[in-house]
Amino acid sequence: MAKICDNKSAGEILRKDGKIVLIERYNYPESYALPAGHLDGDTFARGVERESQEEVGIMIEKNKSVWSGRVDNPCKREGGSFHDWEVFEAVAWSGELRAGDDAKRFFLAASEELNKIAVRTEYFMKKYGVSYENVGELTRKIFGDPAAKNTDPEWRADMGLEPVWYFILKELHLI
DSSP: OOOBOOSEEEEEEOEETTEEEEEEESSSSOSEEOSEEEOTTSOHHHHHHHHHHHHHOOEEEEEEEEEEEEEOOOOSSBTOSOEEEEEEEEEEEESOOOOOTTEEEEEEEOHHHHHHHHHHHHHHHHHHTOOTTOHHHHHHHHHOOTTTTOOOHHHHHSOOBOHHHHHHHHHTTOO
């Protein structure tokens, strides 16, 4: 039986050498993303600290909240049709970056690379006729039902930025 969704997620913008840390996700939705995850009873601040440690192996020492809002973005958990998000940007962090938990790998994306990955997501917006504001619809078009594992073959061959992260980074004027 699937876990019950708490409909709360937190994400982290980590920078190193002027680049943003991205992960390639193992699980639904297979995509490029920033470290993030469900709160599972934690506060937003504690949840993002835990997710940053689990996904890229670092400890957040100081954080600032940079965005919050409700997003229609489905997940694989029961009842997970939307999430209340809070996104933080690390002011100070320590540790050695490494891929962990839900990350196949991590990498540092300069602005140009981040935009290239975002353009790949824009291709799917055009393909399906869905705007970036319709995160849930775009996610369902690309990935289908989380249990069915029927991700668009074109996406599997050349992934883009996870739709919820496209939306958030667009809101923050980072893409």
